[in-house]
Amino acid sequence: MRRFDRRSFLLAASAALAAPRLWARPSFAAYPFTLGVASGAPLPDGVVLWTRLAPDPLNGGGLPPAAIEVRWEVADDEGFRRIVRSGTALAEPQHAHSVHIEVSGLAPARWYWYRFISGDAVSTTGRTRTAPAAGAAVDRLRFAFASCQQYEQGFYAAHRHLAAEDLDLVVFLGDYIYESSWGSRHVRKHEGPEPTTLEQYRNRYACYKSDADLQRSHAAFPWLVTWDDHEVDNDYANDRSEDLDPDFLARRAAAYRAYWEHMPLRRSAMPDGPHMQLYGRHDFGGLARFHVLDDRQYRDHQVCPRSGRGGSNVVDDQRCPSRLEPQRTLLGREQEDWLYAGFSGSKARWNIVAQQLLMAQTDRKPGPERQFWSDGWDGYPGARARLLQAIAVRKPANPVVIGGDVHFSCVTDLKVDFDDPNAPVVATEFCGTSITSQGPVQARLDALRPEHPHVRFANSEKRGYAVLDLTERRCLAQLRVLDSEKAADSPISTLAAFVVEDGRPGAETV
Incomplete structure (x- = not known):
């Protein structure tokens, strides 16, 4: 077993202090998805999904210096009856509480709908589309x-x-x-x-x-x-x-x-x-x-x-x-x-x-x-x-x-x-x-x-x-x-x- 000496302890403590604390159950004073949602960089099997938590967007965002859990969902229908991909990510203060989700495992050349959830807040719904398969015939x-x-x-x-x-x-x-x-x-x-x-x-x-x-x-x-x-x-x-x-x-x-x-x-x-x-x-x-x-x-x-x-x-x-x-x-x-x-x-x-x-x-x-x-x-x-x-x-x-x-x-x-x-x-x-x-x-x-x-x-x-x-x-x-x-x-x-x-x-x- 490795000896945990004073130097190791100090390094670990410093890392812990540097890492943002987790706000596990956020309760926002105002709606946090004020900047909407976006998607981009489509591939045949995936796409990037984006949002940022910012209840006070014009004044630095209005959130504490803590990481906040954000759930994301991707569905093949607008009503989210068939969710095909989902997960959680941390919106971290060093990135202005933005999240960039690199979704994979989707089908090529088709529409999907997506949204984000944090605490009791749900974002607006976005729509995105994957690229066609590599080399595939595309009519338009x-x-x-x-x-x-x-x-x-x-x-x-x-x-x-x-x-x-x-x-x-x-x-x-x-x-x-x-x-x-x-x-x-x-x-x-x-x-x-x-x-x-x-x-x-x-x-x-x-x-x-x-x-x-x-x-x-x-x-x-x-x-x-x-x-x-x-x-x-x-x-x-x-x-x-x-x-x-x-x-x-x-x-x-x-x-x-x-x-x-x-x-x-x-x-x-x-x-x-x-x-x-x-x-x-x-x-x-x-x-x-x-x-x-x-x-x-x-x-x-x-x-x-x-x-x-x-x-x-x-x-x-x-x-x-x-x-x-x-x-x-x-x-x-x-x-x-x-x-x-x-x-x-x-x-x-x-x-x-x-x-x-x-x-x-x-x-x-x-x-x-x-x-x-x-x-x-x-x-x-x-x-x-x-x-x-x-x-x-x-x-x-x-x-x-x-x-x-x-x-x-x-x-x-x-x-x-x-x-x-x-x-x-x-x-x-x-x-x-x-x-x-x-x-x-x-x-x-x-x-x-x-x-x-x-x-x-x-x-x-x-x-x-x-x-x-x-x-x-x-x-x-x-x-x-x-x-x-x-x-x-x-x-x-x-x-x-x-x-x-x-x-x-x-x-x-x-």
Whole structure:
């Protein structure tokens, strides 16, 4: 028998003190499931289920520093008469009392319903769907993609309509929260000042996730998620913030942790300080592969920023020749290599590159002189050319790039060389408008259109999301827009529709 000496006793005691105590029979002062439920990262045999206990969500959650037992149930009927999987998990204070349940043992390509129970409280019911079996024939896949939902600039009527769509999946492409207050005609306010600490980021997520329409959207479908800049700080690049904060990595660590705590992500994505593995592949039978990218964590710094600042700028190549340096990277070389290997190995009929930005070249100055925005792909033209060349050479079937960030709907032809009018189209791009965030003036886009023959559509006047309907023969894209994001009960309509035929890159108007 091992001798239990004083040192061992002290180590054991320290561990016991460090571990949160268990609140075995919780009795909540208020309803704890205030932030709703969510599911994501679907596999053929399982999915991630998420919730967070937060009876006082805008003030740190309102719970003691104790682990709380949460029961979860998955049923194949909405009435939970046939529960097929169940279990218990601990909502721990070091993770803001969030839970991430990695359910397995489910059947492929079918709907399930789920809920959480803690004490006497029962969550709302969520619905989720598993992915089809690997390589399986799939007749159809319908998904929506969305981004950029500045809370103050509009109501989430788009999410209310999105929840009512006939979909299998939602892909969110970043700017889920905004750290800053900006824009005009606010309809509501953030819960506090710009976040920089873990508790402040948690409160900001709680502010957004308290919205009932966003909760409906999460509860209706599984989500795939990635981030852009506003989940941390506007225009940040790798380890550099817009205001050159010397402690930026500590802020990034807090923001990454809060992101993981509030998204339906696997434990393998849990951040290690300021580092987090977010990019990944998601297959849906033989019909579609999603290559979900991270364009912030590994990128080179933006070229030629304003004096004394980091972040973006509008630059021209005479004053800023470093924009054209071919080795510059937006994704980081490791992620680039991973992506290109995914192109080579894909057997899917459609290859969806889910990333944050407008990929097509956009000259921002009418006339013979040219200017480019340094934060987007135009700030990294060598990296963009490598990606599009990889598509041209490795030939994944039917590549479709989806993006956001710019707050306007845009449909483009993607080419390795945008300056050559005879260069072949290698991929199709659909860049979605924002959920709420205000867009640029339409007249500005109209003035630029004649010099951008690869742009087939551009509209900045409406907020909303996009729906893509995939079959083996075609991809149908519908740009769904609100009458006004300033009205909580705004109706929705289809602004435009496009089709991409199997084997023919480039979208045509329906």
